[in-house]
Amino acid sequence: MRKKLLSMLLCATMALTMAGCGSNPDDGSAGSDKNGSSENVSGGGASDETVELTLWGAEGDQDFLKDVVAKFEAAHPDQKFDIQIGVESESTAKDTILKDIEAAADVFSFASDQLNDLVKAGALLNLDEYGEALTMADKTLDDVKSANVEASVEAASVNGNLYAFPTVGGNSYFLFYDSSVISEEDAANWDTLLEAASKTKKKVGMTLSSGWYLASFFYGAGFTTGLNDDGTTTMDWNGTSPDGYTGVEVTKAMLDITSNSAFRAIADNKLSDSIASGDLCAVVSGTWDAENAEKVWGDGYAAIKLPTYTVGSGDQIQMRPAYGYKFEGVNAYSKNSGWAVLLAEFISNEETQLEHFKQAVQIPTNKNALADESLAENVAVTAVNSEAEFGVIQLVGGKYWDPAATFGEIVAKGKLKVDDDQGIQKALDELVAGVTAAIE
Amino acid sequence: MENQKKSTAAAAVSGFFKAIGRFFSEFGTAVAKGDIFVKLSLLWWGAGYVRRKQYVKAIIMTVLEAAVVLFTIFFAMKYVPKFGTLGTVKAEKIFNPQTMKSEFNDYDHSFMILLFSLFSFVVWFVAVIVWIKNTANVYKLQLMEEKGEHINTFKEDIRMYVGEKFHITLLTLPVLGVVVFTLIPILLLIFVAFTNYDQQHTPPTELFTWVGFKNFITLFGGGGLTSTFGYSFVRVLAWTLVWALFATFTTYIGGILLSLMLNSAKTRAPKFWRTLFVVTIAVPQFVSLLLVRNFFADNGIVNTICANIGLTGFLRDVGLVSTAYIPFLSAPGWAHVMIIIINIWIGVPYQMLIATGVLMNIPSDQLESAKVDGAKPFQIFVKITMPYMLFITGPALVTDFVKNINNFNVIYLLTQDVYVTTNQALANSQAKEVDLLVTWLFRLTQDYYNYKMASVIGIVVFIICAVFTLVAFNFMIQGDKEGTYQ
Amino acid sequence: MKTRKMKDNRLSRIILHNVGLGILAFIWLIPIIWLLFTSFSANSEMNTSTFFPKEWSIKYYIKLFQPDTVSQFPQWFINTFVVACATCIISTMFVLMVAYATSIMRFPMRKPLMNMAVILNLFPGMLAMIAVYFVLKTFNLTNSYAGLIMVYSASSGLGYLIAKGFFDTVPRALCEAARIDGCSEARIFFQMVIPMSRPIVVYTVISSFLVPWMDFVYAKMILNAGISSKYTVAIGLYKMLDKMLINDYFTQFCAGGILVSIPISILFMIMQKFYVEGITGGAVKG
Incomplete structure (x- = not known):
């Protein structure tokens, strides 16, 4: 009797709530079964039912997306929509989505390096299976594939299947510099660049404690990273590259740069701050910092491809940046997958891409949009586009980032000695061991 | 508050088992000696009450029984049978262009199976207790009837819930809340520690299943994995304990000293001063800590000032700093010390408030007689004030220590996205020198979806806290027997 | 001399x-x-x-009140206020109820329940977070204030110790006398003990009111649809420090922090008096 009231309430509440929510986890199937019988416009797909979608985009793109959604709704006047726009930056999309795929937005934008993890987790629709949805927009998937730059379509595909629509290209980094103190020739290689900088008492900044930036040195020397089917990463940085350079040589070259007093290693999230502080005369960053750099350097503002660096025997090696894209993906567990595919396609079409460039300097992947003359006037765009031919699409698994960031930090902090070949080799071995570790 | 702590663990355990024994013997007697209605109420919970004319109760029990049965058939049976495998059917879908929707198969969701099975177990557990209790009760009613005692009407029963059974009324909702939002989640994650729930096995696309003690073996260095969980675990654990020790005692002693200062007769306008200190805890931590983090950033304002006054240069000459800035929050050692100092900044005003409350009650006769005897302020502090404080706030001190072991906010807000470790072995298992066990497990779940290892770490944290608490309380129980201050 | x-x-x-x-x-x-x-x-x-x-x-103070897509401070403030009020009412009730039951009343399950509370408090809350999320999702309470309120208040009963310490100081004889006079426990609770315990009631009210203003971890997890207008102040301000936004919003973050801190500081100033009294009361009996 003692605990009866308590127990009674407990059971009753649970029984009730359970009964109410019991069908929740299967909502996807239950929902689609029900709707299977609802009336449809034959051959089309527009129905009386309001289509509810959520769309995630970066903070800075919110107004832009609002316009796009309005246009999308206008393009399908027969269908009622309720489209919510949420904030989720492209760089963190994967983290949020994988926490709970079913709770993630129907359509979201993400950076290309997250594609493999998202596909592996089953978070993305295989668009090749959903090509039919595009008939509503009088298109086929092949139209989309041919409209965009081949490299971007390839980057958005896994095992020959397209998993996302390319929307933004040139998601990479290059060199911004102040042309009033550094000439274009100086900016071509690290030695001259640092020398020119040291004369002005200003610094050359670059982020090393991030696997994204760090890799440019190693990719330049011919080293690679790769992704296995089980999600583990392959890496050869502790050996000798196909170009004949050793990882130790590359690390030594980096140490030469970081030990120069004109060099400043900048923490990953402090780049914008550092540019704004005005202490720098050159910095490795991407289009998102163009405005910042222009504000600080005014007329001297200039941008160019990454410099070359000097390796052991005196060879000049062109740094090869991790070259990425931004994609628009569709949630595999979306309740309205067909319309979600249409919306994602709409966001990636020529007109929207061009508009995105005009509003937020996001470089298109659409061939026609790329040919637009407004692009050629932008120095940052020119710089990043010039890297397209040697940029590397970075294929790495989740285990890559922490060990790589740590290796970068070790180099940046000068914890390795240039003449300590064994120490450098050991650090590289450790790096490779961590990156290639099995995913437990 | 202290009285409860005096019951030793052994007594609590034996008392607990005695209660269980009593509980079952009541049930046994009831089944053995009860009349046909008592026995019938094993099947139909309401039977005994109908016989004693407690119809409302009979209805309630019948409805309750029906609810449990319905729950079992329509809900529990969907999940519990799959508990052994945690699901076998993977999600598949095809696109239906007619409806513009995906059609899914009836797939299994391992996490839901785990969660709902657990729900079912809890409900069944409670139901069994109700069933046993119900039988004993009905038997009690039978005895009462045989003796010709008054049997309560429903109204009288209800009235008991504001009378002698008021505690049931009071505790029902809070306990229910704790069960659903604390107990079940904790049990769930204890289960997860025995599964392979990680990035490779994340529902809804993939299934996970039971793996036994494999994760525990991995944590303690076995399993042959290249990643160095065992190594990192020892480092992180060591810093967690050092941190908890320093964080607890620095703020504790700082709080007492500050409160002594504020409450000294020499202080003018003590309320004004106290308010100034309290303002620092009134600013939400995510604001003040994020701010302080930027304050002490490598290119932050403090570094600029230090460079301008030449402190940075001096430290470089001494060899304490090898960079162009002072790595307040970005190098091991520096960061450790800074985190503890910043925690003093946040924690001392709070402890000061507590100490103020406690010190108001310090027996003034003792202080007076000490002063008459010519004791110096320092002696008074060591001989009278501190023992008194320790006696009163001892249990709170233990709780604080446990709280600091789990102090997520300070570490996370100060170091997340800022601190990059240079220890490769730590980095290979996603740990940092400044991580506490909780922040490590938080990142394992948030960034690496490694729920199984996070759960294992969580269990280890719990064991550490439990052992510490038990030892500390037992120690204190021995210490306070004199009852000097009662 | x-x-x-x-x-x-x-x-x-x-x-x-x-x-x-x-x-x-x-x-x-x-x-x-x-x-x-x-x-x-x-x-x-x-x-x-x-x-x-x-x-x-x-x-930047003015800008705070001119919402854009990132910053919707007035809306956040209202959201947080609503959540805080509800949390405050439920938590205060729970805490006082548990404290009264464990302090003034004597019943057989009392010790085991209190021991359970001690054990539960030892588990790291962060660990349970992901499970709490799925429990809420099961009840369809993610991205809702009801869910947030539940998370903040449902387990608040575990934090009953300070209030219990205070109730322990209420003279037992007084309660006994009332019982002999035929008062029900409910009346003793509402009409005797609560009015005598003003410091601890005020302390509990204020400290539970403050929880939603301070927390960002749970809020971030539960309000995960990314709809800015639904944020609480804590997540809203936290997101302003995103590396893409920090340069445009740092000063606004500071201004927002100040605006949140002012009411909280005032509450804290009120609270410190009652807090000290509550502790004092709790400690007297030793």
């Missing part, structure tokens, strides 16, 4: 003592002062070269 010496030193000692306090208070307040000054800066980004802003302006 000794007393004379003390007298001589008295004035200088008092001055020294208060100056010492002043210095300490100043050190304690430096970051807060910096926050205040920075919030009046005319630049949107962090100032790392000087302590004081180069140009002063209140434009």
Whole structure:
């Protein structure tokens, strides 16, 4: 009797709530079964039912997306929509989505390096299976594939299947510099660049404690990273590259740069701050910092491809940046997958891409949009586009980032000695061991 | 508050088992000696009450029984049978262009199976207790009837819930809340520690299943994995304990000293001063800590000032700093010390408030007689004030220590996205020198979806806290027997 | 002789003592002062070269009240306020109920329940978070304030110890007398014990009211649809420090922090008195 009231309430509440929510986890199937019988416009797909979608985009793109959604709704006047726009930056999309795929937005934008993890987790629709949805927009998937730059379509595909629509290209980094103190020739290689900088008492900044930036040195020397089917990463940085350079040589070259007093290693999230502080005369960053750099350097503002660096025997090696894209993906567990595919396609079409460039300097992947003359006037765009031919699409698994960031930090902090070949080799071995570790 | 702590663990355990024994013997007697209605109420919970004319109760029990049965058939049976495998059917879908929707198969969701099975177990557990209790009760009613005692009407029963059974009324909702939002989640994650729930096995696309003690073996260095969980675990654990020790005692002693200062007769306008200190805890931590983090950033304002006054240069000459800035929050050692100092900044005003409350009650006769005897302020502090404080706030001190072991906010807000470790072995298992066990497990779940290892770490944290608490309380129980201050 | 010496030193000692306090208070307040000054800066980004802003302006306070897609401070404030009020009511009830039952009443399950509470408090809350999320999702309560309120208040009963300590000081004889007079436990609770326990009630109300203003971990997890207008103040401000936004919003973050801190500080000032009294009461019985 003692605990009866308590127990009674407990059971009753649970029984009730359970009964109410019991069908929740299967909502996807239950929902689609029900709707299977609802009336449809034959051959089309527009129905009386309001289509509810959520769309995630970066903070800075919110107004832009609002316009796009309005246009999308206008393009399908027969269908009622309720489209919510949420904030989720492209760089963190994967983290949020994988926490709970079913709770993630129907359509979201993400950076290309997250594609493999998202596909592996089953978070993305295989668009090749959903090509039919595009008939509503009088298109086929092949139209989309041919409209965009081949490299971007390839980057958005896994095992020959397209998993996302390319929307933004040139998601990479290059060199911004102040042309009033550094000439274009100086900016071509690290030695001259640092020398020119040291004369002005200003610094050359670059982020090393991030696997994204760090890799440019190693990719330049011919080293690679790769992704296995089980999600583990392959890496050869502790050996000798196909170009004949050793990882130790590359690390030594980096140490030469970081030990120069004109060099400043900048923490990953402090780049914008550092540019704004005005202490720098050159910095490795991407289009998102163009405005910042222009504000600080005014007329001297200039941008160019990454410099070359000097390796052991005196060879000049062109740094090869991790070259990425931004994609628009569709949630595999979306309740309205067909319309979600249409919306994602709409966001990636020529007109929207061009508009995105005009509003937020996001470089298109659409061939026609790329040919637009407004692009050629932008120095940052020119710089990043010039890297397209040697940029590397970075294929790495989740285990890559922490060990790589740590290796970068070790180099940046000068914890390795240039003449300590064994120490450098050991650090590289450790790096490779961590990156290639099995995913437990 | 202290009285409860005096019951030793052994007594609590034996008392607990005695209660269980009593509980079952009541049930046994009831089944053995009860009349046909008592026995019938094993099947139909309401039977005994109908016989004693407690119809409302009979209805309630019948409805309750029906609810449990319905729950079992329509809900529990969907999940519990799959508990052994945690699901076998993977999600598949095809696109239906007619409806513009995906059609899914009836797939299994391992996490839901785990969660709902657990729900079912809890409900069944409670139901069994109700069933046993119900039988004993009905038997009690039978005895009462045989003796010709008054049997309560429903109204009288209800009235008991504001009378002698008021505690049931009071505790029902809070306990229910704790069960659903604390107990079940904790049990769930204890289960997860025995599964392979990680990035490779994340529902809804993939299934996970039971793996036994494999994760525990991995944590303690076995399993042959290249990643160095065992190594990192020892480092992180060591810093967690050092941190908890320093964080607890620095703020504790700082709080007492500050409160002594504020409450000294020499202080003018003590309320004004106290308010100034309290303002620092009134600013939400995510604001003040994020701010302080930027304050002490490598290119932050403090570094600029230090460079301008030449402190940075001096430290470089001494060899304490090898960079162009002072790595307040970005190098091991520096960061450790800074985190503890910043925690003093946040924690001392709070402890000061507590100490103020406690010190108001310090027996003034003792202080007076000490002063008459010519004791110096320092002696008074060591001989009278501190023992008194320790006696009163001892249990709170233990709780604080446990709280600091789990102090997520300070570490996370100060170091997340800022601190990059240079220890490769730590980095290979996603740990940092400044991580506490909780922040490590938080990142394992948030960034690496490694729920199984996070759960294992969580269990280890719990064991550490439990052992510490038990030892500390037992120690204190021995210490306070004199009852000097009662 | 000794007393004379003390007298001589008295004035200088008092001055020294208060100056010492002043210095300490100043050190304690430096970051807060910096926050205040920075919030009046005319630049949107962090100032790392000087302590004081180069140009002063209140434009970022004004901007806080002109919502854009990132910053919707007035809306966040209302959201948080609603959540805080509900949390405050439920938590206070739970805490006082548990405290009364464990302190004033005697019943067989009392000890086991209290021991359970001690054990549950030892588990790291962060660990249970992901499970709490799925429990809420099961009940369709993610992205809703109801879910947030539940998370903040459902387990609040576990934090009953301070209130219990205070109730323990209520003279037992008084309760016994009332019981003999035929008062029900409910009446003793509502009409005797609660009115006698004003300090602890006020303390509980304020401290539970503050929870939603301070928390960002749970809020971030539960309000995961990314809809900015649904945020609480804590996540809204936290997101302003995203690396893409920090340069445009740092000063607004500071201004927002100040605006949130003002009401909280006032509550804290009220609370410190009751808090001290509550502790004092709780400790008297030793």
